[in-house]
Amino acid sequence: MRKGRGRTSRIRRRKLFRSSESRGVNESHKPAFIELKKWLRDRKFEDTNLTPARFPGTGRGLMSKTSLQEGQLIISLPESCLLTTDTVIRSYLGAYIAKWQPPPSPLLALCTFLVSEKHAGDRSPWKPYLEILPKAYTCPVCLEPEVVNLLPKPLKTKAREQRTHVQEFFTSSRDFFSSLQPLFSETVESIFSYSALLWAWCTVNTRAVYMKHRRRHCFSAEPDTYALAPYLDLLNHSPDVQVKAAFNEETRCYEIRTVSSCRKHEEVFICYGPHDNQRLFLEYGFVSIHNPHACVYVSEGWNQLSFYH
Numbered sequence: 146m147r148k149g150r151g152r153t154s155r156i157r158r159r160k161l162f163r164s165s166e167s168r169g170v171n172e173s174h175k176p177a178f179i180e181l182k183k184w185l186r187d188r189k190f191e192d193t194n195l196t197p198a199r200f201p202g203t204g205r206g207l208m209s210k211t212s213l214q215e216g217q218l219i220i221s222l223p224e225s226c227l228l229t230t231d232t233v234i235r236s237y238l239g240a241y242i243a244k245w246q247p248p249p250s251p252l253l254a255l256c257t258f259l260v261s262e263k264h265a266g267d268r269s270p271w272k273p274y275l276e277i278l279p280k281a282y283t284c285p286v287c288l289e290p291e292v293v294n295l296l297p298k299p300l301k302t303k304a305r306e307q308r309t310h311v312q313e314f315f316t317s318s319r320d321f322f323s324s325l326q327p328l329f330s331e332t333v334e335s336i337f338s339y340s341a342l343l344w345a346w347c348t349v350n351t352r353a354v355y356m357k358h359r360r361r362h363c364f365s366a367e368p369d370t371y372a373l374a375p376y377l378d379l380l381n382h383s384p385d386v387q388v389k390a391a392f393n394e395e396t397r398c399y400e401i402r403t404v405s406s407c408r409k410h411e412e413v414f415i416c417y418g419p420h421d422n423q424r425l426f427l428e429y430g431f432v433s434i435h436n437p438h439a440c441v442y443v444s445e446g447w448n449q450l451s452f453y454h
């Protein structure tokens with residue numbers, strides 16, 4: 146009998162194929178991750194469960210170092226690692242935000258801080274985090290108009306609305322940026338350009354976790370619900386997993402707990418929400434192939450058609 150033709154070997158081959166399909170390539174040796182881990186350790190975060198890796202289907206993400214049981218805490222990131230409006234208010238930008246009228250939004254404060262720290266380069270205490278952030282994003286707002294034109298009509302409309310929204314965000318923030326001129330030797334126009342603000346806006350939009358902060362009068366009334374969570378924000382989305390994620394007031398850490406188990410050396414996912422592919426693309430710049438929330442948007446006028454005879 147020839148070897149490898151039986152049922153057992155077929156099952157083994159299939160399993161091997163399936164695991165090689167989802168197997169990640171460890172990236173923890175990369176200098177950017179070594180620096181980030183050092184930075185995190187200085188802030189009392191030691192990771193035991195996860196490691197950065199690159200996966201065939203989802204790109205860069207986090208891989209389990211051991212098998213993870215249901216209900217297990219997979220990551221617990223101390224408050225000192227989080228970048229929130231508190232960080233911004235405590236920084237050199239605080240005094241400028243406090244005196245600006247009308248008060249800037251929490252989102253503008255975060256974006257301004259990101260652009261300014263990125264500009265500071267080696268001088269920024271956030272450099273190890275900034276270095277691992279994507280240089281460019283794939284959300285529709287970043288696409289050329291000719292590419293947007295090729296999208297299905299309902300998505301095209303939303304993509305154009307998103308572009309208008311970010312352009313208005315930029316235009317309405319320019320006076321505030323001008324007020325920051327005393328902080329820089331270069332002109333603020335060259336630092337707070339449209340492309341720099343777009344990068345910061347996409348960073349917050351695609352990576353921030355939900356964390357509610359109390360209302361502060363130095364900010365506008367828009368909800369202050371963002372926290373950038375270095376390292377934790379390497380977790381990719383799967384619609385099939387369930388996790389519990391929240392800031393724990395007792396431990397003062399942002400914690401994520403699995404609801405389902407995960408095998409050793411597999412990609413660890415979280416769920417960004419029960420989003421259809423249009424929403425995933427608009428907000429995060431990707432679509433999920435086997436998305437149980439996928440739906441088809443129909444253009445106006447279809448509702449007048451009768452589907453019953």
Ligand SMILES: C[S@@+](CC[C@H](N)C(=O)[O-])C[C@H]1O[C@@H](n2cnc3c(N)ncnc32)[C@H](O)[C@@H]1O
Nearest residue numbers: 203205206351352378379380381382429430431
């Ligand atoms: C919070 S970050 C996750 C980490 C990110 N992959 C990275 O390399 O920094 C969110 C971004 O990851 C990517 N992403 C998340 N889940 C994904 C998935 N299931 N498939 C493809 N890309 C995904 C998208 O670009 C999304 O905007």
